[in-house]
Amino acid sequence: MNYSYKLLHRFGSSGVPLIWKGAHAFRLFFLSCLFFGFTGFLHAQNVTLSGTVRSKTSGETIIGTTVAIPSLTKGGYTDAYGFYSITLPSSGDSIEIRYLISGYKTEARKIVLDKDIRIDVELDDISLDEVEITANSVQEELNSTQMSVSRITVAEAKKLPALFGEVDIIKTLQLKPGVSAGSEGNSGIYVRGGGADQNLILLDNTVLYNPNHLFGFFSTFNSDAVKTAEIYKGGFPSQYGGRLSSVIDVKLKEGNRRKFSGSGGLGLIASRLTLEGPIVKDKASFMISGRRTYADIITRGINNLNSDNDNFNPIPDYFFYDLNGKVNYELSDKDQLFLSGYLGRDRFQFSDDNFNFNFDWGNTNANLRWNHFFNQKFYVNTSLSYTDYEYVIANRFDEFSFEIGSKISDGAMRTDFTWLPNSKHTVRFGASGIHHRFVVGRLEASGGEQDSVFNFDAGDVYYGMEWGAYISDDIEFNDKFKLNLGLRATAFQDFTWLYNDPEPRADSTFYGFLEPRASLKYSLTNNVSIKASYARMAQYLHLVANSGTTLPTDIWYPSTRRVPPQSSQQVAAGVSIGIGENYLLTNEVYYKWLENQIDFKDGANLFVNDDLEAEFVFGRGWAYGNEFYIEKTRGKLTGWIGYSLAWSLRQFNDSIRNGETDLANVINDGEPFFARNDKRHDISVVAIYSLPRTWSYFLKNKVGWPFKKLKEITVSGAWDFRSGAAYTQAPGFFPYFGEGFLTTLTGQGNAPGNPAGPISFTPDFTNRNNARLPDYHKLDLAMTMAFKPKWGETELIISAYNAYNRRNAFFVFIDTRTNDDGVPVGFQGRLVSLFPIIPSFSWNFKF
Amino acid sequence: MKYLVYISLIASLFLASCGNLQQDIEIDIPEYDPQLVVECYLQPGLPYFLTLTRSQPYFDDIRVDYIEDAIVTISHSGGTDTLDEFNLDITDPTLGLLADTAILNTFSSIFGDQLTFYASLRPVPELFNEDFNLEIKTLDGEVLTAKTQILNPVPIDSLVQELDEDSLAFILTYFTDEGDRTNYYRRVFEAQRPVIDSTGTEPDTTFEFRIIQDFVVDDDIFDGQPFAFGTDFEFAIGDTIRSTLYHMTQDHFEFYNTQAAAVQASLSPFGQPAVVHTNISGGRGIFTGLVFSQETYVIQPE
Incomplete structure (x- = not known):
């Protein structure tokens, strides 16, 4: 067989050519597909037990339900769509099947397994007074080949303290080991030493490019609309690709199929309302959810009150809102349609008589998914989606105006097949295509009457296609040993020429990757499993951001001829130990290699720059560490302790690539340096405690109003410690006299713009990320009182963010030190914090 | 009444804690090796002027560290000019600084009583687009070199x-x-x-x-x-x-940009850290022509 790979370059760490050009490499991929396919026929015929698990109250599908057949010591789990399918040996005997998941009553069914059978199950919700907070299933963690994954439910997140009382799923994920936050209060996520742009964030299978509101202090996910969230830190399933460091998969609620219901809340900064209900009972339902902040209503009122005061400076308006919607319709027993969408906007505006400044940013996305069952062992999900992220800064001064902005918009189609040929295999395969459009650094300016004085625009538009195809097989060799093998093939074509020039260019860029994935589980005992995984990932999009925090003005940029794709390889190994039924302990070690990492030249100009690529510097990175995690999953007291010990480094030395030193493309003299998000120790301690019933009984019966309808009190706390992030601090300074200093002082004249003094002192930066911010730690506390009035349920949540009022660093800067006469005598580091202790309350309702 | 006292106390503590979100901190920085720093702008028709100082660790008291007794030469197609050391008495009333006590205090605090620089009274020749070579030798044996041009003015x-x-x-x-x-x-x-x-x-x-x-x-x-x-x-x-x-040389342009970026980076969390560009071999600073229309x-x- 003659594979004529045209190599662009090799990877030093593996020596294996994995970047290729040309269609031949797809042969290897499809041969692999055939291999996986054939293995499915090597087993005797069995019977298949399948079905969907739903909530009896809402009719919504339930993800992650354990389906156990104790007599056969077999089982499975419902997938992201609430579906399960288990192949079992045929038997004429009656066997019992149990359906278990936290928050629902366990359901048991008895059947005779003599033919394929479909059992759709509805589980009763556990009512408020029976609440037993549980988290991940210990058994699921022990049995699955998947490692490096954390799941949270909204119910879990809602019990935890939140900044300004605004529940934030992303911030809850930041409390898991290996997942680190950016600066104080920031929703940016850094996973296992990766960058903020290396997270694939999916909302109902559609990419969300900017998951932040309010400059990163809140995420775009409205907790009332979200059903579950998962984060994969390694061992990535083959169906995911396009980012190097993590996959955050958020699923929206589908809507109550049984009755009209609503939920919402009032918080310190925002209010929420969610409505859901059947369109056709048990066939179709809808869910719509909205959230909006209201600080601008107050600031507008203040501005109006002071409108006659000439000395009053108006307060700028700021607000954000987001809307989530979802409709589903069951066309038949085998077909179901889902349509979901998201619209979120942040708006900052300021205006007076002559001046108007508007800064808008936000995401829009929509997804249409068709779920089709060929049979109990074979089903497919096909979706069409659109997503965009845009920011616009519009500025008007008298007759002059300018507008700058950037936008990325995608149209995508993907299809995902799941095939369960027998009890030993779960095969998944599929393909996707994404059309990207990037508007980079758009600038439009005009001025004068009818734009007569000047009128011009600038900026670049790029187009690209990203393809992916994958296959994986979860193979159960025996009760102890499971192996998941997968292969993903991806490619990216720069299509900008197609839109700008009808003739294809010879140098049109095409990149491709083969991304093997593997993970295995071996059960040493019923309660101890060891796991290992390998994953290779490729990323064709890059976020151009020149600061340590994510900002709305960060620009997504495609791979081009001069900008190669990023790639990574990660190996991880770990052990999972179930301690009794209530505790789960895991420990994982990992090592990750990162190639073609992007940074920027010193002093790079990234704002409205027509030649951004000239500012890029390419290098490599590596990260490694150990993550320890122990979780109590059941009982009145639940929670976890996580500890990660990690290192993350980067090296930008172009001479490695080209064989000669190009100083313009070297950072830190080409020597390795710690990544900004390198945080040696990260500890989180999270506890949720459901107070004994005597507390609520006492308040209800002895105190009375307002506790008449009190059902339960839960208290929670989260303590988080992170080593200080690395940042670049000049170790020295030198005087900068300027061009006119001596000529003026000596009476020799001066040139304009070069006044004599005062001289300035210029920081002498040497090494990148050579200093550390102070360690970060804080304790958040919350108390949730759940009430059950006749019309529904309510919750009053009282919380304290940063309860012991720690001054954590948002950033540090250098201030001038002066003597008693006000004369500068030196420099002093100053730390700026954002949040002191912040008490807050919010009130939630459900009917 | 006692509840009101408690509530007032708690409210006061809370309000007190909310203030002052800035505080001084000690920053642990790596050991720093001070570098020689040169600034020299060749302006045709004016004398040569050059400052030679040494940079300081960031958190030391500000005090310009002049380098004295260095041998400074600038060669070009018209020959070689040697720059002499001058010490400017900043309390000299002809400088006009005495009139403003605040400026004088600032200057004396930073510069000491006198300001040391190197100059040649022979004017810089109008040699556009030709090389000028700088060489500095200090008493300690350190040698700095640099090359630049005076570009033609663009009208x-x-x-x-x-x-x-x-x-x-x-x-x-x-x-x-x-x-x-x-x-x-x-x-x-x-x-x-x-x-x-x-x-x-x-x-x-x-x-x-x-x-x-x-x-x-x-x-x-x-x-x-x-x-x-x-x-x-x-x-x-x-x-x-x-x-x-x-009309700037590329070195001057890059020095100008990176110098500004370096200052900005130490003031703002959103600045891009910048190593200040230099064309001085063996030190920091800039040696460049300076022409304008x-x-x-x-x-x-x-």
């Missing part, structure tokens, strides 16, 4: 005014970029404004040029083409304005 073609309905003028400064190489410019635009006196008022008796615009650009978007820098509608009829166009104009009624 301002014209100043053009536009008046709006309020009779406020907008000024365009036209010039033509040379297309044979990448050019770097510094644009300085000034308007004459009354001098603010010691009481902080503008008595309208004496005037000075104040900078309205000051930035640097390369010719990437107008390479080899005529181009114009504009202003806002902000000048009244009768105002005197001055437009200056520096300049036009002055008085705003006319239409």
Whole structure:
């Protein structure tokens, strides 16, 4: 067989050519597909037990339900769509099947397994007074080949303290080991030493490019609309690709199929309302959810009150809102349609008589998914989606105006097949295509009457296609040993020429990757499993951001001829130990290699720059560490302790690539340096405690109003410690006299713009990320009182963010030190914090 | 009553804790090896001037560390000039610093009683686009070298005014970029404004040029083409304005940008850390030519 790979370059760490050009490499991929396919026929015929698990109250599908057949010591789990399918040996005997998941009553069914059978199950919700907070299933963690994954439910997140009382799923994920936050209060996520742009964030299978509101202090996910969230830190399933460091998969609620219901809340900064209900009972339902902040209503009122005061400076308006919607319709027993969408906007505006400044940013996305069952062992999900992220800064001064902005918009189609040929295999395969459009650094300016004085625009538009195809097989060799093998093939074509020039260019860029994935589980005992995984990932999009925090003005940029794709390889190994039924302990070690990492030249100009690529510097990175995690999953007291010990480094030395030193493309003299998000120790301690019933009984019966309808009190706390992030601090300074200093002082004249003094002192930066911010730690506390009035349920949540009022660093800067006469005598580091202790309350309702 | 006291106490503690979100911190920085720093701008027709100092660890007291007794030579096609060491007494009344106690205090705190520099009274020759080579040898045996050119000035073609309905003028400064190489410019635009006196008022008796615009650009978007820098509608009829166009060397352009970026990076969390560009081999700083074209104009009624 003659594979004529045209190599662009090799990877030093593996020596294996994995970047290729040309269609031949797809042969290897499809041969692999055939291999996986054939293995499915090597087993005797069995019977298949399948079905969907739903909530009896809402009719919504339930993800992650354990389906156990104790007599056969077999089982499975419902997938992201609430579906399960288990192949079992045929038997004429009656066997019992149990359906278990936290928050629902366990359901048991008895059947005779003599033919394929479909059992759709509805589980009763556990009512408020029976609440037993549980988290991940210990058994699921022990049995699955998947490692490096954390799941949270909204119910879990809602019990935890939140900044300004605004529940934030992303911030809850930041409390898991290996997942680190950016600066104080920031929703940016850094996973296992990766960058903020290396997270694939999916909302109902559609990419969300900017998951932040309010400059990163809140995420775009409205907790009332979200059903579950998962984060994969390694061992990535083959169906995911396009980012190097993590996959955050958020699923929206589908809507109550049984009755009209609503939920919402009032918080310190925002209010929420969610409505859901059947369109056709048990066939179709809808869910719509909205959230909006209201600080601008107050600031507008203040501005109006002071409108006659000439000395009053108006307060700028700021607000954000987001809307989530979802409709589903069951066309038949085998077909179901889902349509979901998201619209979120942040708006900052300021205006007076002559001046108007508007800064808008936000995401829009929509997804249409068709779920089709060929049979109990074979089903497919096909979706069409659109997503965009845009920011616009519009500025008007008298007759002059300018507008700058950037936008990325995608149209995508993907299809995902799941095939369960027998009890030993779960095969998944599929393909996707994404059309990207990037508007980079758009600038439009005009001025004068009818734009007569000047009128011009600038900026670049790029187009690209990203393809992916994958296959994986979860193979159960025996009760102890499971192996998941997968292969993903991806490619990216720069299509900008197609839109700008009808003739294809010879140098049109095409990149491709083969991304093997593997993970295995071996059960040493019923309660101890060891796991290992390998994953290779490729990323064709890059976020151009020149600061340590994510900002709305960060620009997504495609791979081009001069900008190669990023790639990574990660190996991880770990052990999972179930301690009794209530505790789960895991420990994982990992090592990750990162190639073609992007940074920027010193002093790079990234704002409205027509030649951004000239500012890029390419290098490599590596990260490694150990993550320890122990979780109590059941009982009145639940929670976890996580500890990660990690290192993350980067090296930008172009001479490695080209064989000669190009100083313009070297950072830190080409020597390795710690990544900004390198945080040696990260500890989180999270506890949720459901107070004994005597507390609520006492308040209800002895105190009375307002506790008449009190059902339960839960208290929670989260303590988080992170080593200080690395940042670049000049170790020295030198005087900068300027061009006119001596000529003026000596009476020799001066040139304009070069006044004599005062001289300035210029920081002498040497090494990148050579200093550390102070360690970060804080304790958040919350108390949730759940009430059950006749019309529904309510919750009053009282919380304290940063309860012991720690001054954590948002950033540090250098201030001038002066003597008693006000004369500068030196420099002093100053730390700026954002949040002191912040008490807050919010009130939630459900009917 | 005691509950009110408790509530007031808690509220007071809370309010006190909310304030002061800035605080001094000790920053642990790596050991720093001070470097020699040179600044020398060759302006044709003016004497050679050069400062030679040494940089300091960031959190030391500010005190300019002059390097004395160095041998400084600048060679070019017209020969070699040796710069002599000068010590300027900053309390010299002819400098005018004595009149302002605050400036004098600042200067003496930072510079000491005298300011040391190197100069040659022989003027810098008008040798455009030719090499100038700098060599500095210190008493400690350190050697610094650098090379630069004095670029030819790029003339301002014209100043053009536009008046709006309020009779406020907008000024365009036209010039033509040379297309044979990448050019770097510094644009300085000034308007004459009354001098603010010691009481902080503008008595309208004496005037000075104040900078309205000051930035640097390369010719990437107008390479080899005529181009114009504009202003806002902000000048009244009768105002005197001055437009200056520096033709910069690439080293000067990069030094200028990275120096500004370095200052910004230490002040802002959103700044990109910048190692300041230098063309001084063995040290920090800049050795460059300095040429400009300049036009002055008085705003006319239409």
